[in-house]
Amino acid sequence: MIEVRQLTKRYGAKAAVDNLSFTVKPGRVTGFLGANGAGKSTTMRAILGLDRPSSGQALVNGKPYAAMRNPVHHVGALLDAGAVHGGRSAFNHLLCLATSNGIGGARVTRVLEQVGLAGVARKRVAGFSLGMKQRLGIAATLLGDPGVLMFDEPVNGLDPEGIRWIREFMRDLAAEGRTVLVSSHLMSEMALTADHVVIIGRGKLITEASMAELAERHQRGVLVRSPQAEALSAALVAAGAAATAAPDGSLSVTGMEAAAIGELAFARGVVLHEITPRTASLEEAYMELTDDTVEYRATRINARGETERSAA
Numbered sequence: 001m002i003e004v005r006q007l008t009k010r011y012g013a014k015a016a017v018d019n020l021s022f023t024v025k026p027g028r029v030t031g032f033l034g035a036n037g038a039g040k041s042t043t044m045r046a047i048l049g050l051d052r053p054s055s056g057q058a059l060v061n062g063k064p065y066a067a068m069r070n071p072v073h074h075v076g077a078l079l080d081a082g083a084v085h086g087g088r089s090a091f092n093h094l095l096c097l098a099t100s101n102g103i104g105g106a107r108v109t110r111v112l113e114q115v116g117l118a119g120v121a122r123k124r125v126a127g128f129s130l131g132m133k134q135r136l137g138i139a140a141t142l143l144g145d146p147g148v149l150m151f152d153e154p155v156n157g158l159d160p161e162g163i164r165w166i167r168e169f170m171r172d173l174a175a176e177g178r179t180v181l182v183s184s185h186l187m188s189e190m191a192l193t194a195d196h197v198v199i200i201g202r203g204k205l206i207t208e209a210s211m212a213e214l215a216e217r218h219q220r221g222v223l224v225r226s227p228q229a230e231a232l233s234a235a236l237v238a239a240g241a242a243a244t245a246a247p248d249g250s251l252s253v254t255g256m257e258a259a260a261i262g263e264l265a266f267a268r269g270v271v272l273h274e275i276t277p278r279t280a281s282l283e284e285a286y287m288e289l290t291d292d293t294v295e296y297r298a299t300r301i302n303a304r305g306e307t308e309r310s311a312a
């Protein structure tokens with residue numbers, strides 16, 4: 001378990017992390033989301049004792065990182081997969097890390113197998129692709145068989161196969177009962193990987209929720225198709241709901257649940273061809289939640305000549 005409690009980290013006058021509190025529980029993948037500069041890396045560095053908080057604290061299994069006797073057996077983290085000595089073989093790179101933490105060579109062989117690098121264990125890391133380096137970085141986090149794992153933007157720059165591998169690997173680690181915190185700004189990827197999300201903006205907590213809660217909170221009404229759309233629309237409005245007709249003849253209904261719409265249609269003898277509750281995607285929910293908190297924005301003119309704002 002990771003507990004971040006009223007954590008603040010200032011750089012001069014700027015608070016990179018501002019009174020931030022959240023908990024990361026075991027047995028699920030928690031996505032740590034925020035725009036560039038939101039404070040994700042700073043928070044992770046504080047959890048790992050690499051940055052001293054200005055105030056507040058970050059605890060792993062109830063203790064600050066610095067107070068742990070053998071941290072490698074409690075927490076593994078991959079912050080930058082590129083930070084590897086290219087002249088060494090994958091095996092030797094891991095063996096150096098293992099030996100300095102009192103871990104034997106057998107464990108190195110095991111973690112290389114786990115991440116699918118056993119076949120290139122004796123190859124020099126300098127020749128590794130980004131995806132292979134990422135796997136090697138993940139292997140290093142597993143050396144001490146820790147219960148808590150943290151990955152900073154692990155899928156950045158990877159091809160679809162690499163992204164999929166990382167996603168499944170994270171989910172497996174969580175299924176084994178481990179605590180898995182993954183930072184990302186790729187919403188579509190996080191929607192597939194995370195069970196729970198912590199969203200921050202400008203160093204502050206915006207929301208902490210399960211994916212199901214987020215979908216519930218960001219309902220988009222119910223899509224209804226009927227050959228008697230007009231009659232249904234009138235009945236819905238009379239019953240207190242709002243119904244908007246789309247150009248394709250479907251109705252977008254708010255203010256009434258799908259079950260109640262179905263019952264109303266049945267009572268009025270209205271035929272339904274489709275009734276689909278709509279929820280916002282993680283990306284839509286994220287954009288709604290973070291609209292005011294993005295630090296850097298670009299302005300662009302869309303195809304209709306309208307001005308749009310987007311996060312840079």
Ligand SMILES: Nc1ncnc2c1ncn2[C@@H]1O[C@H](COP(=O)(O)OP(=O)(O)OP(=O)(O)O)[C@@H](O)[C@H]1O
Nearest residue numbers: 011015016034035036037038039040041042043185
């Ligand atoms: N060592 C530092 N000195 C001064 N400012 C810093 C330092 N480290 C981070 N910051 C600032 O703190 C803020 C948060 O940075 P951080 O790297 O934690 O964000 P992030 O969410 O990880 O962003 P990204 O997705 O771009 O990595 C940024 O405005 C950044 O410029």
